[in-house]
Amino acid sequence: MSEKILKLFKSELKVINVGLEIFYNDLRRQKVESIQVAWQPPPKLEKELDRALRELL
């Protein structure tokens, strides 16, 4: 079951950073290929609707 982890250990890191931009900047300083994902919390209403729908279904 460790194949995918061992593959990661042998590969060049390619990183998606979701959240704090400081980590993205630090990856770039280390010359790690990376992208920053602008993430925002979903609107509250959407979460509440989602919860209500889940309860109904």
Place this chain on the structure above:
Amino acid sequence: MPDANFAIVSVPGEYAKDVVMDLLKRDIHVHVFSDHVPIEDEVEMKKFASERGLLVLGPGAGTSIINGKAIAFANVVRRGNVGIVAAAGTGLQEVSVLLDRIGLGVSQALGIGGNDVKKEVGGIMAIDCIRALEADRKTKLIMVVAKPPDREVMRKITKVISEETTKPFVICFQSLREYKPPKKLARRVKAVRGLHAAVIQAVKLLKPKAVQKAHKRISMKPRELRALAMKLSKKLKSTQKYIRALYTGGTLMYEAMLIYRELIGNVYSNAPLSSKYKLPDPHKSFKHSVIDLGEEEFTAGRPHPMIDPTVRKLRLIEEAKDPSVAVILMDFMLGYGSHEDPAGAMIDSIEDAMRIAEEDGRNLIILGHVCGTRKDPQSLVEQERKLKKIGVQLFPSNALAVIASALIVKRGKVKADRLRRVYRSFVGI
């Protein structure tokens, strides 16, 4: 990025699971920095990842080093053959830095988050990471660093080590009592309680001939430390009795409490070993106090003290005003993620603190440990130089700084056998 193989997630904890599950479904390993992730979310993410052979490092993982690259708060350490699994962020930083200083290096360092070894999570990632490092050709020794796991989790980890591994292990469980591996594993599995001792054990197992050299680089003998403490304590008035340790690193602070318990008894804290010693007001020290400034009461609405030194600067001044304080101890965490100049940012406050004491006719002894390497963005040499210049007494490891502070307030009067015992458990001599 269609070929991404790793992600760092630091969104608020309640949203982390949704983001992480999306990434796992795309076969991407994830380091979850977010804290306050509900434990049931952690279990769900880790079970899902484990079934697919993927990593979920964290939640609440401050540090990992993957393929030599610092993830979140991590130092620039040389690459080598020690694989680390850690449920303790600054613990991982301390062992990786000390390994670097003695000439060893890290193959991979995997931060699994403090909850992984608790009953609810059951050590899912601890076990997957141990299996992966066992299979990794570049790893010759596996080091496990954590607060003591749940008993059942400990049993599971021990079973995996016993039945599925052949490599040597150093187990550093930061516990009140030493973990004893089963007798049949005694030759290749060594248990210690301290981070410094874990690194010394790693040298003993990997390069036995280099042990003395390693000690020269990072250790001080008990008699040297006692002599230094006696010399420093001569500057104190008899009314100066107490230690105030102001930590930014939670694991280092925990290690300090374990050492103090052996040398000066229980200490007060905002996160004590026993609830009896919890400070009623975390903003006010009492007798010997050890403060984790990374705890929620200090970080609500502001960055962690490893990034923003403001809270510690203010606290230091308050401690300096207390005439019963003898020693102030501080950690300075270097590496990616941390403040760009942790020593420089504290200098004016340290000088102010010394001046306040001086004007009151006292001397204040300030001890420090800089956890970093020469190659860190802040440079260990530069950071140490700044602190030494203003009279901060520095130590190569947290354990030594803590033992020194205890010896100072005891005016050197700690029984030799007790000191030896602490040294064996925490320093590895």
